[in-house]
Amino acid sequence: MELRQLRYFVAIVDHGSLSRAALVLHVAQPALTQQLRQLEEELGVQLLHRSAQGVLNTDAGKVFYEHAQAILKQVADAQAAVVQSAERPSGSVTLGLPHSISDALALPLLTAIRQRYPEITLQLTEEITGSLAEQLRAGRINLAVLFDDGQLGSFAATPLVEEELRFICRADAPAADGHDSLTLRDALDTTLILPGLQHGVRPRIESTARAAGLATHGVIEINSIAILKSAILAGMGATILPVAPVQAEVERGAMRALAIHDPAIARTVVLCTSRNIPLTNAAAAVSRLVVQVAHDLCAAGHWIGARKV
The missing domain is CATH 3.40.190.290 (D-Maltodextrin-Binding Protein; domain 2)
Incomplete structure (x- = not known):
């Protein structure tokens, strides 16, 4: 599992569709679809319901979304902690x-x-x-x-x-x-x-x-x-x-x-x-x-x- 897969998954959920997430992430939609499929295969569960109207979280997807958000926030905090100045936080x-x-x-x-x-x-x-x-x-x-x-x-x-x-x-x-x-x-x-x-x-x-x-x-x-x-x-x-x-x-x-x-x-x-x-x-x-x-x-x-x- 890679951080980019977590970022992709969160973006797909936040934007409600693979196509809109691909535009925001500047990633080709087939590549985004492939990363999502690999993530689901690794986890052994379906994370999203796909339809012509967009995507919706499955029950497993809702749980994973919360954890993915928390992990990405902690990574961002860790990066910020390294570069921040104590004098000018x-x-x-x-x-x-x-x-x-x-x-x-x-x-x-x-x-x-x-x-x-x-x-x-x-x-x-x-x-x-x-x-x-x-x-x-x-x-x-x-x-x-x-x-x-x-x-x-x-x-x-x-x-x-x-x-x-x-x-x-x-x-x-x-x-x-x-x-x-x-x-x-x-x-x-x-x-x-x-x-x-x-x-x-x-x-x-x-x-x-x-x-x-x-x-x-x-x-x-x-x-x-x-x-x-x-x-x-x-x-x-x-x-x-x-x-x-x-x-x-x-x-x-x-x-x-x-x-x-x-x-x-x-x-x-x-x-x-x-x-x-x-x-x-x-x-x-x-x-x-x-x-x-x-x-x-x-x-x-x-x-x-x-x-x-």
């Missing part, structure tokens, strides 16, 4: 952010990268935490912001902030009438709209409730932050989230963010890297900058409900 770095963190961290980080390291191309991907952990483990991303749930032992983790979760509701909701806080029991007694268990915030809510002898019930599950906010504004219920994803709505008076007590709910936000895949100079520089930007946001009060740890 350059190259591409991919950072994964959970949906509930990106509003607080993404734009300040992009601004800081452009100012500090103009030769680094930062690629941000926004995913659920379970998907980010899987991508980091496979080497498809360089860094990921995750939540310390006690199961991050396979990663090198640097604590960033401790983030408070609050009860978020429409400004005219009865729970918000004349109150700045409420108990966790009262919060759980309302109709809650929460992300699914694959999101980092939900397991934290469930574990805190169990420890207090409480439980969620009748939860409406919505995994999109945008749709979740629309549902709150439509009066369908409230949620328990950090303030960052709804800060704009709170500031314009459309929503309220009430503190939760007896007990409070918080989560530790950490920056994770692989223990097995070395960081390039560029990725190491981004890693340091993520920590600095997070701490600066806390110090300036711009990351509401978060404190440096």
Whole structure:
């Protein structure tokens, strides 16, 4: 198996046909077809379904595509690590952010990268935490912001902030009438709209409730932050989230963010890297900058409900 075969296969999948991939790669289509056939023969499986409309991955092809992408990224990172200067790091770095963190961290980080390291191309991907952990483990991303749930032992983790979760509701909701806080029991007694268990915030809510002898019930599950906010504004219920994803709505008076007590709910936000895949100079520089930007946001009060740890 050769690296060029992996590049050819990924290009065919990305462009949806052998002919388009051949044009992009500047390779004759018969040669591309031959390399694909040799790859399938070596693996002993069919990777693609071919038709007049193009190509589609088989189940085996879907698995192989993810591994091929990861291998090609690690090769590119290895090449970059050899030529990069520690003083002027350059190259591409991919950072994964959970949906509930990106509003607080993404734009300040992009601004800081452009100012500090103009030769680094930062690629941000926004995913659920379970998907980010899987991508980091496979080497498809360089860094990921995750939540310390006690199961991050396979990663090198640097604590960033401790983030408070609050009860978020429409400004005219009865729970918000004349109150700045409420108990966790009262919060759980309302109709809650929460992300699914694959999101980092939900397991934290469930574990805190169990420890207090409480439980969620009748939860409406919505995994999109945008749709979740629309549902709150439509009066369908409230949620328990950090303030960052709804800060704009709170500031314009459309929503309220009430503190939760007896007990409070918080989560530790950490920056994770692989223990097995070395960081390039560029990725190491981004890693340091993520920590600095997070701490600066806390110090300036711009990351509401978060404190440096």
